[in-house]
Amino acid sequence: MNNPLINQFKHDGRDFDRLAEKRLAQGVYDKPLWEKQIEKSSGHRPWLWTVAASVIFTVGLLYTSIHTHQPNSATNLQPVNQALTIMDEQMKIPLHNEQQAIIEDLKMLKNRFLSI
Amino acid sequence: MTESELIKKAQKGVTGCFSQLVTRYQVRLYSYLLARCHNPFDADDVLQETFINAYQYLHSYNPQWAFSTWLFTIARRLLQQLNKAYFIPVEAVELTTDDTTASLDIEQDNIWRLIKKHVTADCYDALWLYYKEDQDINNVAFILNKSPSWVKTNLHRSKIKLREIFELRHLMETL
Numbered sequence: 001m002n003n004p005l006i007n008q009f010k011h012d013g014r015d016f017d018r019l020a021e022k023r024l025a026q027g028v029y030d031k032p033l034w035e036k037q038i039e040k041s042s043g044h045r046p047w048l049w050t051v052a053a054s055v056i057f058t059v060g061l062l063y064t065s066i067h068t069h070q071p072n073s074a075t076n077l078q079p080v081n082q083a084l085t086i087m088d089e090q091m092k093i094p095l096h097n098e099q100q101a102i103i104e105d106l107k108m109l110k111n112r113f114l115s116i
Numbered sequence: 117m118t119e120s121e122l123i124k125k126a127q128k129g130v131t132g133c134f135s136q137l138v139t140r141y142q143v144r145l146y147s148y149l150l151a152r153c154h155n156p157f158d159a160d161d162v163l164q165e166t167f168i169n170a171y172q173y174l175h176s177y178n179p180q181w182a183f184s185t186w187l188f189t190i191a192r193r194l195l196q197q198l199n200k201a202y203f204i205p206v207e208a209v210e211l212t213t214d215d216t217t218a219s220l221d222i223e224q225d226n227i228w229r230l231i232k233k234h235v236t237a238d239c240y241d242a243l244w245l246y247y248k249e250d251q252d253i254n255n256v257a258f259i260l261n262k263s264p265s266w267v268k269t270n271l272h273r274s275k276i277k278l279r280e281i282f283e284l285r286h287l288m289e290t291l
Contacts, residue, residue: 005227005279006247012227013147013248019221020146023156 119183127174134174138167141187148244149191151228152237162198166191185255192241192259231274234281239274242267 117125117136126134145166149159169190170177177186222229228248232240238260245251245259246267257264 005275005282008227009243009247013151013244015222015226016147016151016228017143019150020143022221023150024142024146 120179123174123177123179123183126171127177134171137183141184142167144184144249145187145191148188148249149195151244152195152240158198162191162194165194169194181258182251182255184249185251185259188245188249188251189259231278234278235274238262239270242271243274246271 117133119137119140122133122137126137142163146159146163149162150156153159153162166187170187173190177183228244231243235243241260242256245256246253251259253264253267257267260267
């Protein structure tokens, strides 16, 4: 019972095959379009490579210029270190004085307490 | 050159080999898309996209499946994504109102045009792939992303339904 139906599926399907062949032959469907699109997508690569190369070159140039202008001896840092040490000491002096005053007060309180 | 050799070379970037694969399968794929889409322009677009996708993802092709199965899978997924060729629930739709295949030398009583009114998109694809493309049940299941038992059951149900419809149609014509 199914055979006529299945035969018709096959038979009528060939109509679409013929139609597809005809349209492909007529160039209705632009066959090379997928090739063009693939070429177009792969055509970005040289442009990307140029950009990547220029970025690497620029970074390299910057690195080299920074490296050559960087102070390379400890003597160049001496004034800076001295200034930092002075600043550090100046900040510590008031704290040290405060500490000494507290210790003196505590000693005085202790003596008073013991004398009672 | 065999198909597997062509695929291997195409995977290595030989565009000419991929072109040969396109030439081998374009008629079968285009035929399916012309039958499946509501207008030939959608079929053209999906065909182009199928080959572009196939080229781009050729490295992920699994030789466990036939190359044609893989191409049909891509085409069908594109149809789903584009949502262009999915059938509206059928009973309510007059096929001839929006179906431009009439202008494409396909007879109105062509079974693939007639059954669009009576089966779902999944069943239509199952019928096409199994009877027209001679794909086996497992391949059809893979393309449709369904189980083999789903394919068997729905092929059977579709055939019964269509047989009844065509018998009734024949009876109406003879009266």
